[in-house]
Amino acid sequence: MPLPDFLVIGVPKAGTTALYAALVRHPQLFLPGIKEPKFFLSDGPPPRDRGGPGDRQTYGEHVWRRAAYEALFAPARPGTRLGEATPFYLYDRRAQERIHRLLPHARLIAMLRDPVDRAHSNWAHLWAAGLESESDFVAACRDEPRRRAAGWAHFWHYIGQGRYGEQLSHLYGLFPREQVLVLRYRDLRDRPADTLDQVCAFLGVRTGVIHEVPDENVRPYPAQTTINDALRGTLRFGSRIGHHFPVPVRRAFREPLLAVLHRNKGRRPKLTRSQRAAVLPHFVDDIALLEQVTGNSYSDWLSAGHNTLVPD
Structure with a gap:
């Protein structure tokens, strides 16, 4: 049975759904209808006895059996490149290791977004869904250690999900750099055609075929x-x-x-300057590490006045 040639591995609230929706339109690529199978997030069935609001139902949606995972790719036409998008794989170190064991030659795509913006968007998503009980974004971030200790799932880790330097450092210890493509969310948003061509070239399929990303679904607030x-x-x-x-x-x-x-x-609540100033210190050291491991500058993320929020 077939297995993926590439994975979109991160990060949540950074355009992975838009990228997935664009890539499924390319005739040389196949991505299954289930956008986030979450196969590599567990060995065997995911936990069902703990977690935050909604986590148990989400765990029930994981495609964790290998036969069921492989079956997702069975409808692909011969010769197409197979992929899937689960934006928690970058964050989960054990998921990275499982991917390396099963798919050591896979190509990996990481979409990064200003970590404070990403955290705020993550919180707003769960608040709009009726699952987040904390109406104050900064207070919700402060509560993260308690939630993590209680076994709340990755999507509740507003701060942890945004420490990309640590995540990529671990990933580069497993995969050669030429198998990893790191992109910025703002580039997919502002320069979709160029960014999609960059992705297609990385995956070894024709460029100039897909030019735009579909409008992102905006959750009512x-x-x-x-x-x-x-x-x-x-x-x-x-x-x-x-x-x-x-x-x-x-x-x-x-x-x-x-x-x-x-x-x-x-x-929809806007991220204020004071909120950014309160949350940004959680990321300063990791942004420095990210610049070190990628060789790219992310200094624009370090300003308390910086704001790249768009509806998502």
Whole structure:
């Protein structure tokens, strides 16, 4: 059975969905309909007995059996290059090692985004989904050590996910640099055709075939109201017990609540200068390491006034 030739390995909230949606349009590439199989995130079944709100249901969606993973690529036409996109692989050191054991010659693509922007977008995503209980972004970042100790899944690691220097240092200890392509989120956003050609050249397929990325799905941001606070609490309660019920039952419960939660759109919170100043120190040393291991400058990320947020 076939296995991937390439992986989009990171990072969450940095354009990986847009990149995936663009690459599936290339006739020489095949990516399965399941955008994030998460196969390399565990040896065997993922944990089901702990985690943050919604984690148990997410663990239930992992494609962790090798036969099921290989079957994702079975529909590909002969001669196409196979790939998948799970943006947590870069962050998870053990996932990197599993990839190296099974796919030592795979080509790996990492999309990096200003780590403070990425963390804020991550928090806003979970807040809009009704799963994040902390309405203050900086407070949610401070709570990360407790959440990690309690076994909350990767998507809750707002700070940890953005320490790219550490992640790439480990990756370069496993894979030769010529097998790794590091891109910036802003380049995919601002120069899509050039960036997609760079990806295609890296993968060894024709350039000039895909020129744009589809519009990113913008999650509605619910208004801050007493009723919505109650709905968030109900959604979090449902996420704690939902793994006991079949997926159709969970959807029948969750989707109407989300529809009500999002009926009145609120103003999406902007990352303030004071919030950036509070969170940026978590990344300063790692940005220096990132520059060292990549040979590229990321000095624009070090300004407290820097802001690259766009709807995502």
